[in-house]
Amino acid sequence: MEFRYLGHSGLKISEITYGNWLTHGSQVENDVATQCVRAALDEGISTFDTADVYANTAAETVLGEALKGERRESLEIFTKVYFPTGPRGKNDTGLSRKHILESIEGSLTRLQTDYVDLYQAHRYDTETPLEETMQAFADVVRQGKALYIGVSEWTAEQLREGHALAKELGVQLISSQPQYSMLWRVIEDEVVPTSRELGISQIVWSPIAQGVLTGKYKPGQAPPEGSRAADEKGGADMIKRFMNDDTLTRVQDLQPVADELDLSMAQLAVAWVLQNDNVAAALVGASRPEQVTENVRAAGVRIPAELMTRIDEVLGDLPETDGAKTAEGMPQQRLA
Secondary structure, three states: OOEEEOOOOOOEEEOEEEEOOOOEOOOEOHHHHHHHHHHHHHOOOOEEEOOOOHHHHHHHHHHHHHHOOOOHHHOEEEEEEOOOOOOOOOOOOOOOHHHHHHHHHHHHHHHOOOOEEEEEEOOOOOOOOHHHHHHHHHHHHHOOOEEEEEEOOOOHHHHHHHHHHHHHHOOOEEEEOOEOOOOEOOOOOOHHHHHHHHOOEEEEEOOOHHHHHHOOOOOOOOOOOOOHHHOOOOHHHHHHHHOOHHHHHHHHOOHHHHHHOOOOHHHHHHHHHHOOOOEEEEEEOOOOHHHHHHHHOOOOOOOOHHHHHHHHHHHOOOOEOOOHHHHHOOOOOOOO
8 A cells, every 4th residue: 555645734645545435334234344444454545534424324333333443543534524414404414514513523423533534525515605614614623523624526716715714714625525537537627736736635536437447337238237337226327427338338448458557447447546646545435345455456556658648549538527517516505
């Protein structure tokens, strides 16, 4: 495992970070989830990312149990706040002072820790003044319940405004958590340059494009049974933008590049996002311990420039690069 600084801070995190968005508390049994966390620890992963909304708080509980007994100082534990939790009451969502201060208490209880290393705004709240949000985050830091703050899926302008307020308040906004992969590059034109300027790193989610970049989906064929694309309960909707023959054919054409590097397709995808010097970590999840072991092989991989160029040539104009997609995907109002 290799480690990178998170933003302009002294905090180092594992460049492969374990995330439990779609698995813990929902898709896999708790004992298997614990096995996955143990596998991550065995492979040198020290950084774990979750959110209160995942499985309606159950994911935090599972992660807390799985990490119980580990030396807290050797771990970096991240969580997030914004989306509705609990009974979805009128104040059970958003980034109001009330919701932030109540949510951090719940997260700490479920994670069985006195503090989180990074507390993140899971989305931008259009209905709460940003000053109120950042003041609440600053108070969480001053209370010792979080060491640093971050955001997820904010635009470049929102990052700039939030960073300025955080600086005024004497706290460090050091991270951005966007979707990023070979197929989804919307952060490259605005978010990444702004982040470099401000001293903010990316912790990227879905580096394997929700499984598409593993190559397991073949053009003209039905998705494998049990795969996300075959999940009619929601997984299929999330992945459908990539499930067309043109995309799947070009992904298959990446296999020779992976072979040349002696990597699996999934490892190539994770290694690719880590070539971006503004990316501090790639978030990977797992439904089986062996998936963790496989993904970790992407750590420390250096893809030669000529192979990075070949990847671009294979994919052509296929990747989504429109920076406006970040704003388009943002909730325009609270969801409760």
